[in-house]
Amino acid sequence: MFAIALTDLAVREAEALGLKPDAFRAFYDEALPRIYGYFLHRCGGSVPLAEDLTQETFLAAVRELRKGRRPDSPIPWIYGIARHKLLDHYRRHDAGDRPPVDASDLDPPVPDASGDDAHERTVAALAAVGEQQRAALVLCYLDGFSVAEIARALGKSTAAVHSLLERGRASFKRAYLEASA
């Protein structure tokens, strides 16, 4: 289940969403910040990676529309596509834990709606966590996956997922406190 409330998009857009450019543009304007933010916060604030995954998601959605798919609820539908893209990304980078990203390598702080510093620190702390640990944390705390679902999604045992979550929480706390200092 997504943490974001998905019911704020009017159902009427579902009917309008089709192959008409105007309808698609309206859908795009509504969905793009959500999908982009979804990837940006789950990928440790990496703008290029978030843009790549956002592009993959929208092009996949367009291909589905081109095949005649008419989703009843477009925003949840494209979130579903985004989640699959994210899992694919996690699996592609499942060659073992990579070194944590140095905070200095991150892109400039992402402006958010609230302008809260805590948000930036959280993003920076998550970026500092190793990739596999970050994937486990994101799937657990943002996407609401159970341990078994995370294990299935990442192709790992539940024990390994427990370990990832444990180490990830510790790394995240440490990075967050360092960022706050």
Place this chain on the structure above:
Amino acid sequence: MSSTDPVATLLAELDRPAAPRVEFAEALLERSLRELRAPRRIRARSRRIRVALAAAIVFLLVAGIATATYVVTRAPTPTGSAPGPVRNGPLTIIDLNGDIATLHPSPPFLGHSRLRRIWRCTEGVECGLPTSLDWAPDGRRLALAVTTMRTADRAGLHVYDTVTGSDRHWLLGRLRCIELYDLDWSPDGSRLAYACATGIYVIGIDDSHATRVATGTGRTVSSPSWSRDGRRLAFATVLRGRSHVYTIRPDGTQRRLVASGATAPAWSPDGRRIAVRTGCGGIKLFTPAGNDMTPSRRRWTKCRAIGVPGLPTWSPDGEKIAIQTRARGIFVVNADGSGLVRVTEQTGRGAFFRARPTWRPRPGLPREPSTARRGKL
């Protein structure tokens, strides 16, 4: 995962929209719209494919219906079983002396075969004279119609079994005829049809009495010939001075005209053709529905007949037709009209001058008698 976990609380705050770079947003929108327009061409192409497929299906349906119509009207398939691998045995005739003889009208004997007598009556007229004969489809039994001049004890219909030597005999009274001719076995070997002065009759091999076929055409009928499935009989009749060939069910129903100006029908083994004698110089072939399918080898003749004028008899394999002429002997011609050859000068017409030769089928034949046996086959 506890909801009071500070990590969970912090991470949950991450799920909020973020504004991408304007260049990225515009570029992605442009590309998405471009991709979105692409399916129109694809759909147009798939529409053309669907139209082409529909046209192909319609064409196949029309072609199938046309083919089925052609098959039904031009060459109807009999409902009986398909012809088996039956080979042609010797041609069996009644010779000038009233004896039964065989000859081989096939290579290497074609046109040069010598008559080989297999049955002779040694008791003169008392043992009777054959008037008609026909080999059963099993190639084992020979039906023989016999007439006598003085005594009636041997007259009638005989069915000789060449393996057991038995002789099934029906007296003329049970056959409701004084003289019978044009014997024809049903394809399953269970019934015999014949003609006599009072009409056409059918008798089962286990029956004691014959049954008359009510042709509805008067008594001047002849040449009954079974269809492949045994459900119909072809026969000839004379109406108002003109010969006609009909088919009819043995119960006298569903009479259908096959050809006019024709007589002596012979239904082919495959059931698709009926050979008839015509008055214009030979044999013609018709479908049971009455369509002329005579091979067109002799276009210069006025009716496109094959062979020579005479009484046709099909070979068991359906490839050849033996033709008995009135005075020129017996000829054999291929069913496509080629290879006409005279195989004997004997007419083989029997006591009443109406007998036709009969081809012995060869589905696992017993050995033929090495020498002529007197009074027996």
